[in-house]
Amino acid sequence: MDAFIIILTGSLVAVSCALLGSFLVLRKMAMIGDAISHSVLPGIVIAFLLVGSLQSVWMIIGAGLIGVLTTFLIEFFHQKGKLQTDASIGVTFTWLFALGVILVTYYAGNAHIDQDCILHGEIAYVPIDLMYDDAGNAIGPKAVIVLSVVLALILVFITVFYKELFITTFDPDFANAIGISSARWHYLLMGLVSLTTVASFESVGAILVVALLIAPASAAYLITRDLKWMLMLSSLFGIVSSFLGYWLSYLLDGSIAGAMVTISGAIFGICYLVTVLKK
Amino acid sequence: METLIEFFSFEYPNIKYVVFGTILLSISSAVVGCFTFIKKKSLVGDVVSHAVLPGICISFLASGSKDPFLLIIGAFISGWISIVVMDAIIRNTKIKEDAATGLALSVFFGVGILLMTYIQHSGNASQSGLDTFLFGKAAALVGIDLLAFSIIAVIVLIVVFLFYKEFKLISFDPQFAKVIGLPIRRLEIVLTSITVLAVVTGIQAVGVVLMAAMLITPAAAARFWTNRLSKMLIIASVFGAFSGISGAFISYSTPSMPTGPWMVMILSIVALFSFFFAPGRGIVINQWRRFKIQQQLLEENLLKAFFKIGETNNDYFKEIEANDLRLARAFSSGQLTKGLRKLNSNGYVERVGNAWRLSKEGHDKGKRITRLHRLWELYLTKYLRIAPDHVHEDADTIEHVITPELESRLEQLLDYPTSDPHHSTIPGRN
Numbered sequence: 283m284d285a286f287i288i289i290l291t292g293s294l295v296a297v298s299c300a301l302l303g304s305f306l307v308l309r310k311m312a313m314i315g316d317a318i319s320h321s322v323l324p325g326i327v328i329a330f331l332l333v334g335s336l337q338s339v340w341m342i343i344g345a346g347l348i349g350v351l352t353t354f355l356i357e358f359f360h361q362k363g364k365l366q367t368d369a370s371i372g373v374t375f376t377w378l379f380a381l382g383v384i385l386v387t388y389y390a391g392n393a394h395i396d397q398d399c400i401l402h403g404e405i406a407y408v409p410i411d412l413m414y415d416d417a418g419n420a421i422g423p424k425a426v427i428v429l430s431v432v433l434a435l436i437l438v439f440i441t442v443f444y445k446e447l448f449i450t451t452f453d454p455d456f457a458n459a460i461g462i463s464s465a466r467w468h469y470l471l472m473g474l475v476s477l478t479t480v481a482s483f484e485s486v487g488a489i490l491v492v493a494l495l496i497a498p499a500s501a502a503y504l505i506t507r508d509l510k511w512m513l514m515l516s517s518l519f520g521i522v523s524s525f526l527g528y529w530l531s532y533l534l535d536g537s538i539a540g541a542m543v544t545i546s547g548a549i550f551g552i553c554y555l556v557t558v559l560k561k
Numbered sequence: 562m563e564t565l566i567e568f569f570s571f572e573y574p575n576i577k578y579v580v581f582g583t584i585l586l587s588i589s590s591a592v593v594g595c596f597t598f599i600k601k602k603s604l605v606g607d608v609v610s611h612a613v614l615p616g617i618c619i620s621f622l623a624s625g626s627k628d629p630f631l632l633i634i635g636a637f638i639s640g641w642i643s644i645v646v647m648d649a650i651i652r653n654t655k656i657k658e659d660a661a662t663g664l665a666l667s668v669f670f671g672v673g674i675l676l677m678t679y680i681q682h683s684g685n686a687s688q689s690g691l692d693t694f695l696f697g698k699a700a701a702l703v704g705i706d707l708l709a710f711s712i713i714a715v716i717v718l719i720v721v722f723l724f725y726k727e728f729k730l731i732s733f734d735p736q737f738a739k740v741i742g743l744p745i746r747r748l749e750i751v752l753t754s755i756t757v758l759a760v761v762t763g764i765q766a767v768g769v770v771l772m773a774a775m776l777i778t779p780a781a782a783a784r785f786w787t788n789r790l791s792k793m794l795i796i797a798s799v800f801g802a803f804s805g806i807s808g809a810f811i812s813y814s815t816p817s818m819p820t821g822p823w824m825v826m827i828l829s830i831v832a833l834f835s836f837f838f839a840p841g842r843g844i845v846i847n848q849w850r851r852f853k854i855q856q857q858l859l860e861e862n863l864l865k866a867f868f869k870i871g872e873t874n875n876d877y878f879k880e881i882e883a884n885d886l887r888l889a890r891a892f893s894s895g896q897l898t899k900g901l902r903k904l905n906s907n908g909y910v911e912r913v914g915n916a917w918r919l920s921k922e923g924h925d926k927g928k929r930i931t932r933l934h935r936l937w938e939l940y941l942t943k944y945l946r947i948a949p950d951h952v953h954e955d956a957d958t959i960e961h962v963i964t965p966e967l968e969s970r971l972e973q974l975l976d977y978p979t980s981d982p983h984h985s986t987i988p989g990r991n
Contacts, residue, residue, distance in 0.1 A: 306660075307656070307657075307660045310657050310659050310660070311659065312657075312659040312660040312662070312663040312664075313604060313659045313662055313663055314659075315663070316663050316666070316667070320770065359836060362844045362847070362848070363785075363836045363842075363843075363844050364842070365781060365784075365836065366598075366601050366603075368601055368602065368603040368604050368777075369598055369603045369777050369780070369781040369784075370781075371604065372603045372604055372606075372607060372773050372774065372776075372777035372778070372781070373774070373777055373778050373781050373829065373832055376770070376771055376773050376774030376777070376778065376825055376829070377774070377778075377825070377826070377829035377832075377833075379770055379771065379825075380771055380774065380821075380822040380823075380825035380826045380829065381822075381826065383696070383771075383819060383821075383822040384818070384819065384822045384823065384826060387817065387818065387819050387822070388817070388818070489611070489667060489670055489671075489770070490667065490670070490671055490674070492663055492666070492667040493664075493667030493668055493670070493671050495663070496660055496663040496664050496667060497664055497667065497668055499660075500656050500660050500661075500664055503655070503656065503660075504654055504655075504656070530675075531675070534675065534679045535678075535679060535682045535683070536674075536675045536676070536677075536678040536679035536682065537674050537675055537677075537678035539671070539674070540671050540672070540673075540674035540675030540676075540677075540678060541675050542671070543667065543668060543670075543671025543672070543674070543675075544668070544671050544672045544675050546668070546671075547664075547668030547671060547672065550664065550668070554650065554653075554654065557653075557654055558653050558654070561653075
């Protein structure tokens with residue numbers, strides 16, 4: 283049962299990330315996703331100190347805002363300060379991450395988030411962290427419920443606004459010309475990325491989220507030219523990573539999240555070899 | 562204050578070592594970071610710093626010891642492999658640089674985490690302390706570790722010193738470097754190698770994630786203070802060293818505070834200050850300059866409108882209502898209020914009841930702008946053969962920046978003209 287819940291949690295994270303990651307990869311914004319996944323840390327710590335829980339509506343809202351703020355700061359230094367993008371990204375996320383680590387260390391007694399959890403999370407604890415209803419009955423593992431809501435949100439977002447996302451991704455100038463604001467969809471997407479990062483934080487940690495955002499999407503990008511296929515394939519790769527990752531971590535007795543990432547890297551490696559050999 | 566004196570008197574040899582070590586590490590990564598910054602490859606440092614983790618783990622697994630030199634060799638090799646993998650992905654597939662960067666970074670790190678947790682759970686007693694690579698342990702840099710990392714930092718600095726000219730050339734203009742016969746490939750390999758080495762040593766102090774900041778942030782901050790690479794290297798080193806000392810001091814005075822994150826915090830504060838307030842390139846000064854120019858344009862355009870109305874009325878010093886100005890040129894009402902108030906305080910116009918009247922100075926200035934405008938229109942039609950109905954916009958822009966010298970040249974070139982292409986009189990000099 284625990285194995286099932288862990289694999290389910292992993293799959294929920296992986297599919298959410300794969301869907302958003304496909305857009306990030308296509309929009310050439312993978313590294314902004316990386317930046318956001320680091321910079322939500324201070325937001326998480328501050329929200330935790332204010333509200334006292336890692337899963338609350340405030341946390342999600344706070345995370346969405348800080349993700350948008352990160353994106354905004356990167357753009358701001360790039361445009362107003364004429365700082366090249368790579369450096370702008372590098373300075374912004376390390377600064378916010380350092381702030382987060384300092385806060386974690388300072389309030390280490392209050393927050394039950396420690397440094398290791400920031401980096402790679404601990405998905406193995408998911409089955410024992412249950413959510414209760416008002417009467418005190420266990421409904422199910424907290425992370426599974428939260429992640430299901432997030433995934434549902436992403437699915438609705440992508441299905442309803444598929445056209446807008448499609449057009450702003452492939453031809454932002456044309457989108458602007460016909461009255462679809464590229465900037466708005468850019469920020470909405472970034473808001474969702476940070477939301478997903480926060481929701482996945484406890485189970486896979488900040489940095490491994492990046493791998494799940496980028497690796498399955500890049501692998502799918504290599505073998506298809508159709509956005510719908512890319513979304514489906516990358517989700518599939520995410521789920522496979524979750525299954526095989528659990529198995530690998532069982533074999534090696536290592537971190538589940540680390541193993542998931544290793545598998546998703548291997549899937550990318552296979553797709554890479556296939557494309558290169560075909561050429 | 563006491564702590565400060567105690568700290569800087571270096572009473573305890575331990576402090577001396579820590580300060581010395583962190584300064585050396587900070588400087589070597591700041592110097593290397595300047596080159597990756599110029600090559601617009603700052604995030605390579607981020608990739609390498611994540612990618613050394615599997616190397617460290619594998620070399621520990623293979624050797625069973627935490628000998629820093631062995632770990633450094635492992636880290637060096639896997640750091641290099643990550644760069645090769647990243648380049649191969651960019652070269653051979655349609656995947657762009659950003660995704661390749663993120664991919665190399667996160668997958669190598671994931672493998673590293675898997676191996677590290679494997680080592681931790683395997684019950685190997687000597688593994689403890691391996692995870693300091695994740696968050697660094699600047700405050701505990703002692704003995705053989707400090708020695709190993711200092712030696713490497715010094716090597717990095719010496720290599721940069723020896724190859725300064727070559728690195729400068731391949732960073733700014735690789736094409737030119739190739740043409741004059743420099744061995745580009747070999748130089749790139751040397752530069753990449755010292756980047757990896759700088760990262761490997763820096764990780765000891767600040768850890769995997771924040772290592773990127775040690776490379777990128779000093780360079781980005783220094784760039785705002787100078788346009789010369791040599792100065793940039795020195796400024797970045799100073800920023801790096803300063804953050805090293807401050808970080809060590811903070812964690813000395815408040816032992817619960819982590820050194821690495823504080824070093825990065827201080828670096829970032831220095832960088833943010835530079836972004837906003839550096840003279841020349843800072844955001845504040847730039848916005849201020851922009852504001853000043855906009856104000857000057859508004860004033861000159863208003864005076865030109867006054868002059869134009871005066872020209873039609875044949876009386877330059879008649880009272881003019883604000884609305885009449887809007888007929889001459891599309892000013893917003895906010896612009897009118899602001900501009901007229903400013904002109905009034907400068908003595909270019911005076912208020913008469915509800916209307917405004919040009920002063921002598923205002924008239925002269927409006928006349929000069931009009932004159933420049935018309936001279937330029939004439940120049941464009943005569944020398945660039947642009948149709949008279951296409952020259953207005955261009956003249957409207959340039960009239961504000963023509964210097965008296967250029968004015969004389971134009972006049973001479975056009976043979977002291979009296980009327981412009983629209984048959985308006987070009988007013989004479991004041």
